[in-house]
Structure formats: structure tokens, C-alpha cells
Amino acid sequence: MRIQVESRVKSLEDKTKIPYVVGSKSPTAVAINSASKAGEWIKSKLGMHQELNTKVSPQDLVTDVDKGAEMMIRKLILTHFPNHDILGEEGVAPGATASAAALSKASQSEYLWIVDPIDGTTNFVHGFPFFCVSIALAYRGEVIVGVIYDPIKDEMFVAEKGKGVYIHGNRGEVSKEANLSDSVIGVGFNPDREFGLPTNMKGINALASTTRSLRAGGSAALHLAYVAIGRLSGYYEVGLNAWDIAAGALMVAESGGIVTDTVGKPYDIGVHHVVASNGKIHAELLETIKAANATGIA
Template identity: 60%
Template sequence: MKEWIPLTTNEGKSAYTVSSKSFTAVAINTAAKAGEWIKSKLGDYNNLDLKYSSHDLVTEVDKGSEKMIRNLLMTHIPHHSFLGEEGVEAGPEASAEALKEVRDDEYLWIVDPLDGTTNFVHGFPYYAVSIALAHKGEIIVGVVYDPTRDELFVAEKGKGAYVKGKRMTVSQELKLSEGLIATGFPVDQKVNLPCNLAGIQAVAPKVRNIRTAGAAALHLAYVAAGRLTGFWEIGLHAWDIAAGSLLVQEAGGRITDTAGKPYTLEARSVIATNGSIHGELQTVLADAKATGL
């Protein structure tokens, strides 16, 4: 398999080329297989455990999906590094340490094997597989697969973002007041949850409406597809955001931390928008002291 080759475009920007059997193809096939397996297990899990809090669930399906994804990826690319949610101890400190150990590796796969576990447990059809590939800390491939709707969201750095083979572009709303915005409820109930609730209270009167569907990767994919004008959440992890961050950027949108700084793998509280309403949303959250920073 031929790996990503950095090139220089006429504008002096970095681009990437791949062979026909690319990392993106591996990610797509892996996400699709894991997603179909997860869908077959809906309502058929046996063990439900708690991780960081009573809102942070894990089943054997999460663990089985991650094992499948890791095995499939490592079969094709055994020398790459791997960071998956279920291979890391619960809590922000553990996830930060796990990321620090592999962050600057040449190639790093960042995986959420089942984003939206609580939805899956309750049979609520809004969950996904999220797979990203970072090259020296920069996301170059992002794939989010929704098995319920059979929707595959794919992005390659510099090559655009697509859903079901069609190019995605972010929505065209120019004002926050016109926007449909999504957020989520953090698993940390002591600090992050009250912070995000303050954000919801501040944002709700200023937007068309708010949605909280419970899967950050899909929220980000929906921003990229123009179905949401924006999304913010406090207290996420790299595997929640990585693939979706590239989808948003390649669809013409913007993603930053909640202070407005450029997105990095270390970011845990983020804003993703169509770009036009980004500053307004960030200002509302900052004024409400709801950035989580």
C-alpha cells in the first residue's frame, strides 16, 4: 500500500496523494463493517457498565467494535499507532495522557467504536462509528458511519467531504438567529454539565432552535452536511471530534476550541459551525462564561 505523500501546490499549501488502495478506503471499509456489526447487535447486548459517571456507559458491543476496528486496521497497516476510546481508562486525565503518548507519531488512528452508546442502549437510532487518521498530529482522513441510515461521511484533507458520494457543503445561514444549533450533555456532572447548561440557557434565545441528539461525531457530520448551522460541546475527547473536525473543514466550515483558537487534538471543548455564525456563537458562550476553559 502506498502511503500519503506530501506535495506542494501552486499556492504553497500541503496536499496529499494516495494510491487506489488508500488509507481512506481502509477506513471506509472498516467503519462499514463495524457499523453493520453494531446494528446487528441492537437490543442484543448483555453487559452494561459505567465508566466515568452514571451517564457514561459502555457495553461489550463498544469493546467488540473497537477490537474489530483495530484488527482490520492493523491487518492493512500494522506499523501505524492506534488510539481507541475503549483502550483508555475513564476520565479526562487518562485520555489526555493516552493522547500525549502517541500524539506525534507519524500515523495515528483515532477511533470511537460506538459514538452514542447511551442511544444504542435505549434503541434510539442515533449512533455512529468514527475513524480518523492523523499524520504527525494533523487529521488527514475522517470517516463517520451511521449504520441506521446507511450514511457514510468521508473527508480527505484537501479533497473535500462527501456523504453517499455527494459533495457536502456547510449551511448558508449568515446570522446566529437563523441557525439550528446542536450541543450535548457532558458526562462530568460536577463541572462540565453545569457549564454546558449555562451555555444552552444563553444560546437558546438567540437561535432558531437547539438539538441535543447524543452523538458528537454525528453532530459534526451534520454541520458538514449543512443540516446543522453549528455545534458546541464541553468536555469531549479526541476520538469524539477528530474525524468530524475534518468533515467540517473540508465542507467549508470552521472548528475551533470554545475560546476561538484553532482546533488541535488536545481540544476538549469545541465549536464547529458554517463559519458565518462562528464569532457570534463563541461570543455568546464567552459572555455566559460557558466555554469550559
Template identity: 65%
Template sequence: MTSGVKEAFSVGSKSFTAVAINTAAKTGEWIKSKLGDFSKVDHKYSPHDLVTEVDKGAEKMIRNLIMTHFPHHSFLGEEGVQPGPAASAKALEEVKDAEYLWIVDPVDGTTNFVHGFPFYCVSIALAHRGDVIVGVIYDPSRDELFVAEKGKGAYVHGRKMTVSADAALSGSLVATGFPADRNGALPVNLAGVTALAPRVRNLRVAGSAALHLAYVAAGRLSGFWEIGLNAWDIAAGSLMVQESGGRITDTEGRPYSLDVRHVMATNGHIHDEMRQALAEAGADKLR
């Protein structure tokens, strides 16, 4: 790595990654302590897009912890953005070229959290001029911390992660999600499910895009795709997949960037086969 890239990971004595890890761990433990202890559930974009005061409190905690160390950095958090795809795209456009941008989903998997289903996480990424350089995902239910630094690998429990060796869809476990956009993204994703379910070993829909991406990086899944996500769902996991030897693009095969909303991440071996299957089913973009 060049010295310029190395310098991107810290300002003075403050390590970006250490701050992200500490912030994710503290916030995750607080979120876990609130299981079943919140007063109401609100809807955002649709009746399937939930938010609680825990989401809002967690984002405030994350913002405060990060801004204490890096007060001049930019911040993009899910709960600070108005609901809906247009508002999300506008919010990203306003900050994506910032020198340093923290991209945060305080509770990825809010529906799971609300129902007490233990598959949700804190997702924190740092982008340097639009390029993700740090990704941290913390699963408080399992006390699993996934960490990636650009050019330095990706780790879980301190062990280096490597994507799976599955060579074909037929031997692969893949995952997707059911988007909150019931009229646009959901029918496209369901078409993908119909196309891929008979061709893979099995399919999982566990309800957290960030954790699904971390699982691809860890070799627990060989692929993941979903239509209609946002930068905060994908950013941290995107770096993990890349640093673990996998491949991440949009569902039409274009390189990943912060703008990507229709995402596909795999171990690399099944990427083209999976992309072709989605394209043939008309499940690779909004129609």
C-alpha cells in the same frame, strides 16, 4: 496539493480512506445487528458514561481490520483508554506525534444505542504527524457514510457536502451535548444552552458529537459546541467541517488540534457570534 501530501493517503497500493470506509461499514453493520442483544451495561467515568460489550467488540474489530493493513501505525481507541479526562489526555499525549495515528470511537452515542435511539455512529480518523488527513463517520441506522480527505473535500452518499448558508444565530439550528462529567463540564454546557437557546432558531441535543459534526459539514446544522469531549469524539468530524467550508476551533476561538476538548464547529458565518455568546455566559471553558 504537494506530492508529499498526496503520498500521505496511501502506502503502496493500500488506500487509507478505502480501509477506513470498509472498516467503518463492516463494524457499523455488526453494531446494528447487536441492537437489543447485549447482556449488560457498565459504567465508566460516571453513571452517565456507558459502555457495553458491543463497544469493546467493535473497537477490537476496527483495530484488527486496520492493523491487518497497517501494522506499524499507532492506534488510539476510546475503549482502550482508562475513564476520565486525565487518562484521556495522557493517552493522547503518548501517541499524538506518531507518524500515522488512527483515532477511533467504535460507538459514538452509546447511551442512544443502549436505549435503541437511532443516533449513533462509528467514527474513524487518521492523523499524519498530528494533522487529520482522513475522516470517516458511518451511521448504520440510516446507512449514511460521511467521508473526508484533507484537501479533497467531504462527501455523504457520494455527494460533496457544503455547510449551511445561515448568516446569523437567529436563523440557525445548532446542537450541543450533555457531558458525562456531571460536576465539571455539564454545568458549563448548560450555561451555554441557557445563553444560546433564546438566540437561535432552535437547539438539538441528539447524543453523538461525531454525528453532530458530520451534520454541520452536511449543512443540516449550522453550529455545534460541547465542553469536555475527547480526540476520538472530534477528529473525524473536524476534517469534515473544514473540508465542507466550515470552521472548527476550541470554544475560545483557538485553532483546532487533537488536544482540543472544548469544541465549537460552525458554518463559519455564525462562528464569532456564537463564540461571543458563550464567552459572555461564562460557558466557553471549565471554571
């Protein structure tokens, strides 16, 4: 496993480099290494979790594996960057208010790592093979590195600001659909039953009749990675958090796509309601969501 990870890091470092280097390791190398190691450990625990709890609703799950993976990632990052700050999903109390407070405090950091140890925990719990590790690094509030690792498919997505997005060293590009009617759009069934899910359902109902098809895999980060490499034309969901979006949003932008909030304002790490696309269908996608009163923004 060590040889495999080191080989992957070296290959991707050769293709994507940024000047934010401390010691012998770049942030990208550390993110790739952390995602690889955590992902392989998560995969080894599939069907073997020992604790299962809920957060904002009975549908919002967390396991001992989520917590263990985040602890592993934190240790790996802090070994190389002890002065950097980390915002991890499992280190924040459940609920939108707690998430907003944690992000507000963390956004003052010069270097902030944004970590979702398992994006798609419900899938992990049920053995549905669509979940990932998502790691991003923001410098003064701007995301500069994004890594998403799917341990089931062994697919590593890597982006650096200004350097493009890569999957196993191959450059990724967004899809070429020019019309919403020809597009496949990713959507989500948000676990927040009071606000997130009802709002998303309005958007889903509208998109179901205006797109070629919809896909709801259950991982925001993987959906965004798929937009970045052209597997999806776009993605829409209301009620997300920084750790769901940060790495994937950079990937979409670096592959030629567009990421905004649901009313068209440019993405930043405080966005909770997101629309990502190949760029060509973005205006039409926003218009459809707005007409359905599904932006989630008053």
C-alpha cells in the same frame, strides 16, 4: 454485505484520493471498510448487548458491543497498516486525566488512527437511532482522513484533507445562515456531572434564547457531520475527547466551515471544548458562549 462494502469503497475512492498509500489499500479505503463492517455488526447487536458498565458517571455507558467493535476496527486497520498506532476510546481508562495522558503519548506517532467504535453509546443501549462509528487518521498530529458511518440510516460521511467531504459520493457543504438567530445549533449533555454538564448548561441556556432552535442528539461525531453537510448551522460542547471530534472536525473544515476551541483557537487533536460552525455565525456563537461564562477554559 461484502459486495456492498467493496462497491462503497470503490465509489468513494474514485472521488477522494490522497497520496498516503501502502500496498493496494489507501487509508481512506481501509477507514470506509472498517466503519462499514463495524457499523453493520453494531446494528445487528441493537437490543442484544450482554454487558453494560459505566465509566466517569452513571450516565457514561460502555457495552461489550463497544469493545467488540473497537477490536474489529483495530484488526482491520492493522492488517493493512501494522506499523500505525491506534488511539481508541475503549483502550483508554475513564476520566479526563487518563484521556489527556493517552493522547499526549499517542500524539508522538507519525500515523495515528483515532477511533470511537460507537459514538452515542447511551442511544445504542436505549435503541435511540442516533449513533455512529467514527474513524480518523492523523499524520504527524494533523487529521488527514475522517470517516463517520451511521449504520441506522446507512449514511457514510467521508473527508480527506484538501479533497472536501462527501456523503455517499455527493459533495457536502455547510449551511448558509448568516445570523445566530436563524440557526439551528447542536449541543450536548455531557456525562461529566462535575464539570462538563454544568458548563454546557450555561452555554445551552444562553443559546436557547439566541438561536432558532437547539438539537441534542447524543453523538458529537454525528453532530459535526451534520454541520459539514448543512443539517446543522453549528455545534457546541465542552468536555469531549479526540475520538469524539477528530473525524467530524476535518469534515466541517473541508466543507467550508470553521472548527475552534471555545475561545476561538484553531482546532487540533488536543481540543476538548469545541465550537464548529458554517463560518458565517462563528464569531457570534463564540461571543454568546463567552458571555455566558461557558467556554470551560479558565
